Amino acid sequence: MMKLNGPQELGGLLLAGGEGRRMGGQDKGMLPLCGQPLAAHVLARLAPQLGWLAISANRSLDDYRRFGLPLWTDAAAWQGMGPLAALATTAEQLPPHITLLQLAPCDTPDLPLDLSATLVAALAVSGADIALPVTPQGPQPACLLLKVDVLASVAPYLAGGQRSIRGWLATQRVVEVPFADAAAFANANDPATLAALAAGRQ
Numbered sequence: 574m575m576k577l578n579g580p581q582e583l584g585g586l587l588l589a590g591g592e593g594r595r596m597g598g599q600d601k602g603m604l605p606l607c608g609q610p611l612a613a614h615v616l617a618r619l620a621p622q623l624g625w626l627a628i629s630a631n632r633s634l635d636d637y638r639r640f641g642l643p644l645w646t647d648a649a650a651w652q653g654m655g656p657l658a659a660l661a662t663t664a665e666q667l668p669p670h671i672t673l674l675q676l677a678p679c680d681t682p683d684l685p686l687d688l689s690a691t692l693v694a695a696l697a698v699s700g701a702d703i704a705l706p707v708t709p710q711g712p713q714p715a716c717l718l719l720k721v722d723v724l725a726s727v728a729p730y731l732a733g734g735q736r737s738i739r740g741w742l743a744t745q746r747v748v749e750v751p752f753a754d755a756a757a758f759a760n761a762n763d764p765a766t767l768a769a770l771a772a773g774r775q
């Protein structure tokens with residue numbers, strides 16, 4: 574069982590429900606990196622930062638269940654609509670004591686260990702509702718931190734025919750938070766990047 578050492582009200586959601594087209598349709602979170610599934614690496618980076626953690630996945634459910642965390646699939650109404658489908662579903666599943674939610678994709682094994690604390694601090698000083706990490710390579714929307722109140726706006730956004738997480742962010746109060754280390758956000762979207770991450774660990 575994973576040790577969750579962060580503040581009680583700070584939850585996290587591992588986004589693992591994508592189709593992995595650039596990875597030939599494989600379930601990225603379950604691909605091995607140094608003998609462990611990619612998702613296990615991400616969860617190990619997140620758990621010390623958070624008080625609660627859940628997984629959003631649409632296949633390999635028996636494998637994801639082994640992490641011993643709450644697990645749900647995208648609601649039928651939002652299937653195939655991308656990461657916002659996970660958020661629309663999560664809005665209905667979150668325990669009430671969670672007020673802040675950290676997102677992370679299942680394919681970023683080197684996330685900063687101060688990711689959530691940095692984003693929480695930025696939210697507090699800015700008065701924004703969402704803290705968006707920005708590295709020298711650009712914004713990292715799959716790693717944002719949000720106040721759970723904003724989740725209520727996701728289902729209407731999807732119902733209006735839109736799917737883009739960047740488009741949804743444009744409707745929200747967002748503070749951009751710089752992270753200098755782009756490599757910490759490297760994600761194994763395709764076989765070459767996964768191979769490079771593996772080579773970097775040898």
Ligand SMILES: Nc1nc2c(ncn2[C@@H]2O[C@H](COP(=O)(O)OP(=O)(O)OP(=O)(O)O)[C@@H](O)[C@H]2O)c(=O)[nH]1
Pocket residue numbers: 588589590591592593594595596601629630631647652653654655656658659677678679680715762
């Ligand atoms: N729950 C859920 N998660 C998703 C969905 N689409 C993408 N994700 C997750 O969101 C994160 C970012 O998405 P991408 O990196 O584009 O992943 P992907 O869609 O599997 O990959 P490509 O098909 O190659 O674009 C990944 O961790 C995905 O697993 C979805 O429809 N539902």
